[in-house]
Amino acid sequence: MTVEPTRPPLAVTLGDPAGIGPEIALRAVTRPDAPHCLLIGPPAAAARARDLVSPKTQLRAVDAPEHCVRTPGTIDIITSSRSKVHPYGQISAEAGQLAHEAVMTAVALAKAGRVSGIVTAPIHKEALSKAGVPFPGHTEMLEKYSGVLETGGRVAMMLANEELRVVLVTIHVSLREAVEQADYAAQLRAIRLAHKGCQAFGIGSPRIAVAGLNPHAGEGGLFGREEIDIIRPAIEAAQADGMNVSGPWPGDTVFMQARQGKFDVVVAQYHDQGLIPIKYMGLDKGVNVTLGLPFVRTSPDHGTAFDIAGKGVADASSMIAAITMADRMSRARRG
Incomplete structure (x- = not known):
């Protein structure tokens, strides 16, 4: 029998803290059959989402993926930035900056091979713009920060179900x-x-x-x-x-x-x-995959859904599908 080598966890960013990103991320990573995941983002957003959808789950702060230990009932989180809790459903420069910082942290870890891949929760384009982030979305951001452009490459967006x-x-x-x-x-x-x-x-x-x-x-x-x-x-x-x-x-x-x-x-x-x-x-079925990167990246195929943020009703199906696909693709990359 072939035993698979231990793989680093998948990095799951929380997205815009004023949207449904933290909620669907917590719903997805706390499932019993979820692959090993590590959250990245502001701890206040993670704790608020935890209290909403999985109050018995413990959040454990770690400073490196190598310190993650898969423990039942516990989810590890790397703090990309510290901030107060943001009101749900409101566009703000600070929320856009927090979402941006989480992505940058995840990309740095992925480029170094310290996580198996990245799954990104939704960000809000107007919040990014207010924060002065010069990218309209994840795809352009990842193309720049991954180093692909420096080697003459480009990326493309694939949507799949x-x-x-x-x-x-x-x-x-x-x-x-x-x-x-x-x-x-x-x-x-x-x-x-x-x-x-x-x-x-x-x-x-x-x-x-x-x-x-x-x-x-x-x-x-x-x-x-x-x-x-x-x-x-x-x-x-x-x-x-x-x-x-x-x-x-x-x-x-x-x-x-x-x-x-x-x-x-x-x-x-x-x-x-x-x-x-x-x-x-169906928005619950689609997954966004960024092609051309030196690492795996997926995301749910929907936005921040400010209108239902904080109500505990967000459907995590697309996030679950994105995590499942990232896990499958990272396994394939490792043979």
Whole structure:
């Protein structure tokens, strides 16, 4: 019998303390069948969430992942910053800064191999902006802090559930900017990352479909030439590299075809084109995976839900799915 070597815990950031992040994180990590997890964030937010959803759980402060000991009824936490308790449901610069600091702490640990991966609870983009953080979301933040850009690499966002996987060519920009950014290099990068991302799920030769940018995938140039001049050449280059990729396919049907089993992943051109099909299938099922990082990172596929924060009713299903997927991916990386 092969015995798996002891792995470091997964780092779970608490997200914006004014949202549901701490609550769903505590719900997820205190499950009896949860993998070994370490919380990262302000202790006041963790304690308040603990009192709300799992009052018998003990929070134990540690200063390093190496000091974590998996103990029934106890969850370890690394304090990324100290602060007072924030009112639920309110956007603030301080809450945005606390969320940012937790991510930076987690990334530093992941880069050093001291945690098995990162699972991030939701952050609020306006709170980040108020705090002066120059990133609109986790994906851009992780791309910068991970060191990927320094080596000439880039990352991509994959949204996944049990029926559908989607990789985005562009993410948190306006639709006008998305059209400008969806150039040949961005297309080829997204296709390559989709290929590698599916292989991380154990799919040896993934079937990749690329969605068109324009209605009906441009209808042979009648509704735009991006499919002819940009997207198809990138597909052909990826095919020449041995990837099983096809398209561009009309965006209004390709996701249905993927869900029916024709494709393993769809490369979508912009944020809403890819996220609407995933989220329509249920926010409790989707997981956000950042492809191209030197470590595993996942997150639930929803936001801070300020309207229900602190009421004890937040559904942790997507966070549980994100932790489960991160655990599976970290095991695969370690063979």
